[in-house]
Amino acid sequence: MRDLHKPGRSEVLATEGMCATSHPLAAKVALDILAQGGNAMDAAIAGAVLLGICEPQMTGLGGDCFVLFNRAGEDKIRALNGSGRAPSMAQADALRAKGLSTVPLNSPDAVTIPGAVDAFCYLADTEGNLGLEAILQPAIRYAEQGVPVAPRVAFDWQNGAATLQGAARDHYLINGKVPDIGQVFRSPGQAEVLRQIARRGRDAFYSGDIAQDMISTLTAMGGAHTADDFQNTKCTESTPMSGKYHGIELVEHPPNGQGATAILLLNILKHFDLSRMDPLGAERxxxxxxxxxxxxxARNRFIADPDHTARAERFLDPEAAAKLAALIDPKRAMPAAAPLTEAIHKDTVYIxxxxxxxxxxxxxxxxFHGFGSGIASEKYGILMQNRGAGFTLQPGHPNELSGGKRPMHTIIPGMLRQNDRVMMPFGVMGGAYQPTGHTRFLSNLTDFDLGLQETINAPRAFADGSVLKLERGYSDAVSKQLSEMGHNIQFSETPLGGAQAIRIRDDGVLEGASDPRKDGCALGY
Known part of the structure; x- marks a missing residue:
C-alpha cells in the first residue's frame, strides 16, 4: 500500500466495468458506452476515437492501430492489425536517387494509408454490440462542441506545433497560436467525417469526398497516393506471440509491430536475478x-511487414536469448548498436x-510523431500520419520502403495471462521505449512485487541509441555510478512513456491504474 502521507494516487477498484486511458473524457465516454449496453470493444473504440479530439497531437483518423482482445467467456487472445500500407507506387530507389538516406518525416513520402478507421469499423461489426452510430456519437459531439486542452496535451502541443504546415495550421492552431491549458479546441471537419462514417461505414472514409480530400492534399505536395490505395486498405487478423516470465505469460501483437522485442528482452533478463537488486539502483x-x-x-535488423520477413519466431528462441545474455558485462556498458535508419517517436494513445x-x-x-507528418487534409482537417518514416532505405533490408508494404511499427498493445487466464490488458505508450516499458512493467510486478499503481509510477530508464535516458526519479548517486560504468547519461525533459492497466483479480474485482505522466485516469463502476 502506498504511503498515504505522500502525494499520489490509489488503484481504482470496481466490479462491473473499467477503462484506463490517458484522458478522463475518453475514460468517461467508455464507461457511458458500457452503461448503454455496449461491450468492451464498443467502449474502447468510442474512447479511442475521442482521444483523437482530446489529444490530436498524438493520434487521429489519419493514423493506425493495433488491438489485442478476448471475447466474453474466453481466455483466447486475438490480435487485429490496423496498420496501413505505403502507396502502391512508393519506391525506395526514388528517394535514394535524391540523395536521401531516410524517409523525410514531414513529407508525403512518409504518409502511409490510414488503417485505424477500417479496423474500428471491422471490430465494431464483428465484435461490438451497439453499432457505429452509437459508438461514434460522443466523439462527434465533442468534436463539434470542443474539448478544453489538458496540461500534458498543451505541453506536447507546444513541442510539436512547428511540424504543422499548410492547412494543418488552420485546423490545429487557434488564431495562429498554440492553445493554452483550458482553451477549447474544436474540430468541426472531423465531426462531419465521423457522421459520414457512422452512416456509411468504412467506405465513407476510404472513398468519395473524404478520401479525395486526403488524396488531393497529398498529391498536390508530390505524393504518390491513389484512390485504389485508399479503397484497398484492409485490416488483418493475426496470431499473437507470447513468452513467460516468472510464470506470467506476456502476450504481444506480432510484427510489423515491435512486440516480439519485449519477449526477447524478457528472455535475456531471465539470465539475471533482478529480484535481488535495488529496484531503483544502478545495477538493475x-x-x-x-x-x-x-x-x-535484433529488432532493427529483422522486424518488418510479416509478408516480407520470416524471422519473428527467432525472438522467442531461448537459446538465442542465452547467447545474447552472455554478451552482457555486469560492470561495463557496451557500445550502442548502430543508430536506427528508421525514425522513432514518443507520440501515441492507449486505451x-x-x-x-x-x-x-x-x-x-x-x-507516429507529434502531429504526424504535419500535413492535414484541406477540407476536413484529417492529420496524416508519417508512419512511412518507420521504413528504412537500406537496399535489401526486410523493412525497406516498397509499394503496398507495411512499415515497422513502434506501437504495441500488451496483455498478461496467468494459468491460461486473461489477467491484465495493459500498455506503455512511448515510441521506441515501449518494449522496454513492457518488460519493466512486468518486472516491477513480479521481481519487486510492486502494486499496480506503484509499478506504473516508478522511475524509468531507457537505453536509447547512444544515450541512457533517466527520469528525474533516480538519485545523483545512481546517475554517477552509471556514468562510471560507461553510460552516457541524459535526463530527458519529457517523461518516458505513459502506462495504463486493468488487473482482473481472481475474486472478480477489477483494479485499474493510470500513469500520472499523462492527464488521464482509470474509472470503473
Missing amino acids: VHIEAEATKLAYD TVVDQNRMAVSLIYSI
Missing part, C-alpha cells in the same frame, strides 16, 4: 540497458477496457 538499470541494446539491435462479462480490450492508436 545497467542490466536492463545492456539487454535493451541487444534486443533492439484499455474490461466489461462485466470480462471481455478485455488492449488498443493502441497513433499518427
Whole structure:
C-alpha cells in the first residue's frame, strides 16, 4: 500500500466495468458506452476515437492501430492489425536517387494509408454490440462542441506545433497560436467525417469526398497516393506471440509491430536475478540497458511487414536469448548498436477496457510523431500520419520502403495471462521505449512485487541509441555510478512513456491504474 502521507494516487477498484486511458473524457465516454449496453470493444473504440479530439497531437483518423482482445467467456487472445500500407507506387530507389538516406518525416513520402478507421469499423461489426452510430456519437459531439486542452496535451502541443504546415495550421492552431491549458479546441471537419462514417461505414472514409480530400492534399505536395490505395486498405487478423516470465505469460501483437522485442528482452533478463537488486539502483538499470541494446539491435535488423520477413519466431528462441545474455558485462556498458535508419517517436494513445462479462480490450492508436507528418487534409482537417518514416532505405533490408508494404511499427498493445487466464490488458505508450516499458512493467510486478499503481509510477530508464535516458526519479548517486560504468547519461525533459492497466483479480474485482505522466485516469463502476 502506498504511503498515504505522500502525494499520489490509489488503484481504482470496481466490479462491473473499467477503462484506463490517458484522458478522463475518453475514460468517461467508455464507461457511458458500457452503461448503454455496449461491450468492451464498443467502449474502447468510442474512447479511442475521442482521444483523437482530446489529444490530436498524438493520434487521429489519419493514423493506425493495433488491438489485442478476448471475447466474453474466453481466455483466447486475438490480435487485429490496423496498420496501413505505403502507396502502391512508393519506391525506395526514388528517394535514394535524391540523395536521401531516410524517409523525410514531414513529407508525403512518409504518409502511409490510414488503417485505424477500417479496423474500428471491422471490430465494431464483428465484435461490438451497439453499432457505429452509437459508438461514434460522443466523439462527434465533442468534436463539434470542443474539448478544453489538458496540461500534458498543451505541453506536447507546444513541442510539436512547428511540424504543422499548410492547412494543418488552420485546423490545429487557434488564431495562429498554440492553445493554452483550458482553451477549447474544436474540430468541426472531423465531426462531419465521423457522421459520414457512422452512416456509411468504412467506405465513407476510404472513398468519395473524404478520401479525395486526403488524396488531393497529398498529391498536390508530390505524393504518390491513389484512390485504389485508399479503397484497398484492409485490416488483418493475426496470431499473437507470447513468452513467460516468472510464470506470467506476456502476450504481444506480432510484427510489423515491435512486440516480439519485449519477449526477447524478457528472455535475456531471465539470465539475471533482478529480484535481488535495488529496484531503483544502478545495477538493475545497467542490466536492463545492456539487454535493451541487444534486443533492439535484433529488432532493427529483422522486424518488418510479416509478408516480407520470416524471422519473428527467432525472438522467442531461448537459446538465442542465452547467447545474447552472455554478451552482457555486469560492470561495463557496451557500445550502442548502430543508430536506427528508421525514425522513432514518443507520440501515441492507449486505451484499455474490461466489461462485466470480462471481455478485455488492449488498443493502441497513433499518427507516429507529434502531429504526424504535419500535413492535414484541406477540407476536413484529417492529420496524416508519417508512419512511412518507420521504413528504412537500406537496399535489401526486410523493412525497406516498397509499394503496398507495411512499415515497422513502434506501437504495441500488451496483455498478461496467468494459468491460461486473461489477467491484465495493459500498455506503455512511448515510441521506441515501449518494449522496454513492457518488460519493466512486468518486472516491477513480479521481481519487486510492486502494486499496480506503484509499478506504473516508478522511475524509468531507457537505453536509447547512444544515450541512457533517466527520469528525474533516480538519485545523483545512481546517475554517477552509471556514468562510471560507461553510460552516457541524459535526463530527458519529457517523461518516458505513459502506462495504463486493468488487473482482473481472481475474486472478480477489477483494479485499474493510470500513469500520472499523462492527464488521464482509470474509472470503473
